[in-house]
Amino acid sequence: MEITTKDANLKAFCHIGGLCKEDQEIMTRVGPGIVPHVPLLTDHFYEILQEDQQTAPYINGRLDVLKKTHIAWLQDLFSGDYDEAFIRRQEKIGEVHVKVRVPPLFVAASMSFLRAALPPVIAENVPDQHDMGRAVAALLRLLDLCQYLIDRKYNDALMDNLGISPALLVRLQTIGRS
Numbered sequence: 523m524e525i526t527t528k529d530a531n532l533k534a535f536c537h538i539g540g541l542c543k544e545d546q547e548i549m550t551r552v553g554p555g556i557v558p559h560v561p562l563l564t565d566h567f568y569e570i571l572q573e574d575q576q577t578a579p580y581i582n583g584r585l586d587v588l589k590k591t592h593i594a595w596l597q598d599l600f601s602g603d604y605d606e607a608f609i610r611r612q613e614k615i616g617e618v619h620v621k622v623r624v625p626p627l628f629v630a631a632s633m634s635f636l637r638a639a640l641p642p643v644i645a646e647n648v649p650d651q652h653d654m655g656r657a658v659a660a661l662l663r664l665l666d667l668c669q670y671l672i673d674r675k676y677n678d679a680l681m682d683n684l685g686i687s688p689a690l691l692v693r694l695q696t697i698g699r700s
């Protein structure tokens with residue numbers, strides 16, 4: 523992949539995970555067939571977040587805006603353009619989530635939802651078996667990359683860079699524990 527970054531950690535992440543130029547190519551090619559299905563999947567995703575008592579408070583009053591930003595984010599994944607600006611967009615998502623105090627647990631769970639929900643959409647809409655396999659692999663690598671970039675912002679916050687106390691971050695990260 524054309525990750526044009528000076529960030530050695532990010533380079534290592536992409537190298538070890540296998541992100542490459544072919545991922546960029548396959549995502550650009552299959553994107554137009556997948557993107558029209560993104561709004562329905564997003565509706566389903568936000569139904570789950572609304573139904574869950576723990577996530578609903580973060581969604582209420584912001585549903586339409588959040589759906590729109592989520593659809594735009596997913597479309598971006600299929601753009602095939604993973605440059606510095608793409609990386610910066612993921613980092614900004616991390617910063618916003620830290621700012622509005624969304625526990626990283628919920629971001630991880632959302633990524634998990636997408637890792638399960640998107641491959642069947644690709645399978646149904648990419649007729650060539652070889653392309654389908656490559657597209658699913660590229661998508662999973664990209665979701666991992668996004669999660670890594672978002673998680674790093676939580677880690678920054680843990681170091682108190684964004685003005686959130688370490689104690690609060692620890693509480694957010696251990697929401698499920700008694």
Ligand code: HEM
Binds near residue numbers: 581615618
């Ligand atoms: C795959 C996981 C997720 C992605 C990719 C994602 C993406 C985004 C994006 C693109 C924004 C806009 C950022 C900006 O303003 O620049 C945003 C904001 C936000 N997200 Fe998420 N999100 C995810 C999961 C969640 C979850 C699980 C929750 C809540 C439980 C959540 C709650 C919010 C809230 C409250 C905002 C701020 C909205 C505002 O500005 O009022 N997000 N998210």
